[in-house]
Amino acid sequence: MRGWRYWRLKTKLLFLTLFVSTLGIALVCASLIFVENRNYKKQLESELHVIAGILAEQSAAALVFEDNVQLTSIISSLERINTIRQACVYNEQDNFMTSLVGIDEQPCPSLDQRLELGFVDDVYRLLMPVSLGNETVGRLFLSSHLEVLRGHIRTFVWVAIGIGSTILLALVFLALRLQRIVSGPILTLSETAERIAMNHDYSIRAPVSGTDELGRLGNTFNEMIGTIQQQNLRILESRDNLERVVDARTSELSMANRELEAFSYSVSHDLRQPLRAIEGFGQALEEDCGEHLNDVGKDYLRRIRAASVRMASLIDGLLILSRVSRQSMENHSIDLSQMLREITDELKDISDHPPAEIHIQPGMQVVGDSRMLRIVFQNLLGNAWKYSSKEKKRVIEVSATLEGSVIAIEIRDNGVGFDMRYIDKLFVAFNRLHTPSEFGGTGIGLATVYRVIRRHHGTISATSEVGKGASFVVKLPVSGDQR
Structure with missing residues (x-):
């Protein structure tokens, strides 16, 4: 059976009313029965004392003369009283004289022992002295x-x-x-609240009757629903305005994306051609007319060719940065240890000086887009390779730890490091912490890494100390939906 707290309100009210009423009636009836029982006992006791008093007065002379015949005649008058169970007469020496015959089979009690008088079990006992003048001449026992x-x-x-x-x-x-x-008003209020919750119609109002607490509750409820209705209207208006703003922003963003694609096409085709021309003619000028140039001219020519190569690198970096933000992702399980070994082999083919000591933890597995993650670790390992090139021996360590549903991949090197005061600029495009004369680069690599990691719902962080190397930690979900 469900607990009383699950009963309906009107059932609770009815139950409480009946419970209190029943309890009150029961207490009143019990009190009346107790009072009636006590009063009737007093009445019975009083009647027996009156009867005993009359018999004692009538039997006093017979007791003095020990006239049993007269005594028997006197107490025989009790036969008309059907409540009398036993009647006994004793003389002055408490010796039995006579009794009412045929009413009780039990013998009359002896007065030598103490009698229990009053209401005893299912009888009432009375022992009254019989007096003549001021002298007690006997006793009368009634039961x-x-x-x-x-x-x-x-x-x-x-x-x-x-x-x-x-x-x-x-x-x-x-x-x-x-x-x-x-x-009634509470149930009506509850039904109104259910209709509002079910239909989401905040124009519904609860009927209000009276000015008592229930009436004030109904008015307060209606005021609250009115406030919610106004707030809901404002929310709907704000939502409509927001949708219009979003549509406008989406249209602008689509147009910006188309312009960005057009720009990317222009960069990849229109700007590359002049750069190739500059590089080609610079190379031809150096080969064909180099002997006609003095040292200053040769230096200028070298700077022109270096600037064109740097410009081409910047264009490639910008295209990659743009592409990783827009292209769709194809997620699958990747053997990261194998990918890192392939990248380090490529770095060794480019430059193997100074000698390198590379430690890659075997068995590392991640989930993601292999093309994008290759770009990430090419940049991170490339930076470790580049910034440790001035050491006597490169030392690069790659390890991974599983932290719940996230794998943390750490890439540590023994290079020049950087000042942690500039950590906020580390992953921003075109911000470099070293001059081009110290280390080459475009300043776009780590910005590209940051965007790829964000698209994989991961994080990247770095710690370093100048002259003591750097450590980059990439955290990626072990599995899950990544878009």
């Missing part, structure tokens, strides 16, 4: 059964139960009528 008392009390109990039941039925009828005064 009365209590069947009449019990019958009277049983009748009274049934009458009380009948009256109490009638009153309780009347109270049930009144409670069913009156509980609606309290539960």
Whole structure:
């Protein structure tokens, strides 16, 4: 059976009303029965004392003359009283004289032992002295059964139960009528709240009747729904405005993307051709006319060719940075250890001075786009390779640890490091922490790394100390939907 807390409100009110009413009626009936029982006992006791007093007065002379015949005649008058169970007469020496024959089979009690008087078990006992003048001439013992008392009390109990039941039925009828005064408005308010929650129609209002607490509750509820309705209208208006703004921004973004694609096409085709011309003619000028140029001219020519190569590198970096932000991703499991070994082999083919000591943890697996992640680790390993080139021996370590659903890949080198005061500029495009004369580069690599890692829902961080190498930590989800 479900607990009372799950009952409906009107059921609770009806139950509480009936419970209190039943308890009150039961207490009243019990009190009346107790009072009636006590009063009837007092009445019975009083009647027996009157009867005993009359018999004692009539039997005093017979006791003085020890006239048993007269005594028997006197107490035989008790036969008309059906409540008398036993009657015994004793003389002055407490010797038995006579008794009422045929009423009780039990012998008269001996007065030598102490008698229990009053209400004892199912009888009432009375011992009264018989006096003549101021002298006690004997004693009278009466015993009365209590069947009449019990019958009277049983009748009274049934009458009380009948009256109490009638009153309780009347109270049930009144409670069913009156509980609606309290539960009706609350149930109506509850039904209104359910309709509003189900239909999301904040124009619905709860009917209000009266100015009591329930009436004030209904008014407060309607005011609250009115406030919610106004806020909902403002939210809908804001949503519509936001959708229009988003549509406009999306249109502008689409146009910007088309312009960016056009720019990328222009960079990859229109700007590359002049650069190739500059590089080609510079090379031809150096080969064909080099002997006609003095040292200053040769230096200028070398700078022109170096600037064209740097410009081509910048264009390539910008194209890669643009491409990783727009191209779709194809995620699958990747053997990262194998990919890192391939990248380090490529770096060794380009330059193997100074000698390198490379430690790559075997068995590293990640999930992601292999093309983009190759760009990430080409840049990170390339930086480690480049910035440790001035050491007597390159030392590069790559390790991974599993942190719950994330794999943390650390790339550590023994290069020149950088000042941690400039950590905020590390992953911003075109920001470099070393001059081009110290180390070459475009300043786009780490910005590209940052974007690729963000697209994989990962993070990248770096720690370093000048002259003591650097450590980059890439954290990627072990699995999951990445777009």
